[in-house]
Amino acid sequence: MSDKGITTQPLDDLDRRIVVATQGGLPLVPEPYEQVAQALDSTADEVMRRMRRMLESGIIRRIGAVPNHYTLGFKGNGMTVWDVPDDKVQEYGRKIGALDFVSHAYHRPRHLPEWHYNLFAMVHGRDRDEVMEKTKVIVELLGKDNRGHEVLFSSRILKKTGMRIPG
Amino acid sequence: MMDSVDRAIINRLQGGFPVSDHPYREAADHLGISEAELIQRLEQMLEKRQLSRFGPLYNAERLGGGLSLCAMSIPEEDFERVAEQVNAFSEVAHNYARDHRLNMWFVLATETPTRIESVLAEIEDVTGYRVYNMPKKEEFFVGLKFEV
Numbered sequence: 001m002s003d004k005g006i007t008t009q010p011l012d013d014l015d016r017r018i019v020v021a022t023q024g025g026l027p028l029v030p031e032p033y034e035q036v037a038q039a040l041d042s043t044a045d046e047v048m049r050r051m052r053r054m055l056e057s058g059i060i061r062r063i064g065a066v067p068n069h070y071t072l073g074f075k076g077n078g079m080t081v082w083d084v085p086d087d088k089v090q091e092y093g094r095k096i097g098a099l100d101f102v103s104h105a106y107h108r109p110r111h112l113p114e115w116h117y118n119l120f121a122m123v124h125g126r127d128r129d130e131v132m133e134k135t136k137v138i139v140e141l142l143g144k145d146n147r148g149h150e151v152l153f154s155s156r157i158l159k160k161t162g163m164r165i166p167g
Numbered sequence: 168m169m170d171s172v173d174r175a176i177i178n179r180l181q182g183g184f185p186v187s188d189h190p191y192r193e194a195a196d197h198l199g200i201s202e203a204e205l206i207q208r209l210e211q212m213l214e215k216r217q218l219s220r221f222g223p224l225y226n227a228e229r230l231g232g233g234l235s236l237c238a239m240s241i242p243e244e245d246f247e248r249v250a251e252q253v254n255a256f257s258e259v260a261h262n263y264a265r266d267h268r269l270n271m272w273f274v275l276a277t278e279t280p281t282r283i284e285s286v287l288a289e290i291e292d293v294t295g296y297r298v299y300n301m302p303k304k305e306e307f308f309v310g311l312k313f314e315v
Binding site: 010011019022023024025026028029030031032033034044048051052054055057058059060061062063064065066067068071072073079089090093094096097098104105106107108109111114115120150152153154155156157158159160161 | 212264271
């Protein structure tokens with residue numbers, strides 16, 4: 001899915017307060033939107049109306065469970081990077097992004113001569129061997145359009161705070 | 168460990184949670200369990216960190232902010248110092264050491280898109296090393312398919 005061609009609707013103050021109140025999660029109570037509304041001096045209907053609008057415009061990607069790959073046993077996560085022809089990066093990005101072991105894929109700029117990769121795909125597996133096995137599927141998919149690739153494993157998490165807009 | 172109900176929750180509730188007066192009840196109906204059980208299981212999976220979150224997943228850029236993936240190549244003897252300096256920036260959302268010549272990879276999230284360039288310049292200034300800026304040009308995001 002591309003981000004292009006969709007205009008960003010400006011958020012007003014209440015929208016932003018809804019984002020701040022819910023970006024860490026929804027309350028685990030029978031009427032969560034009502035609880036969010038109470039904390040914001042608003043009404044559940046108003047909060048739901050705005051959240052539906054944010055869903056439609058793509059500001060909210062989705063609402064639901066965000067699984068933690070690592071604790072669910074997917075401990076071998078590799079950032080695979082690929083050098084593919086620029087005029088085919090979109091076609092391959094879509095194909096690779098649709099593979100069930102790839103959580104997301106991005107077209108990113110090269111930095112020649114040091115960095116010639118233009119397509120990134122996060123590959124998830126139970127361990128590094130499984131990631132390397134799955135990487136072979138992408139190698140096959142690209143065929144001769146694969147002009148080079150690497151798999152970068154993370155050796156250490158140096159910081160993980162996640163993205164938060166200030167409240 | 169997780170049983171089949173937990174797995175069904177993870178596999179079927181990664182999106183589409185209702186925006187309605189009693190969303191847990193609605194979602195629980197689809198899973199064939201009670202509202203109370205769904206809430207309790209979500210609490211437990213969050214506690215065990217099997218879920219990192221339950222709720223809306225926002226698109227940072229659509230919120231008007233800037234977002235970029237950045238990489239640096241840091242000699243081993245300088246790595247800890249630079250990691251500390253980079254992490255000290257509140258705009259650095261996460262930072263990973265990776266096995267590569269480019270051995271430090273972090274995500275910058277700023278309040279406005281134009282702040283990305285200035286924070287990068289500050290990081291280069293403070294650390295004395297070049298930052299490779301790799302903002303996404305396009306995203307191929309499917310996402311709703313992680314299965315356990």
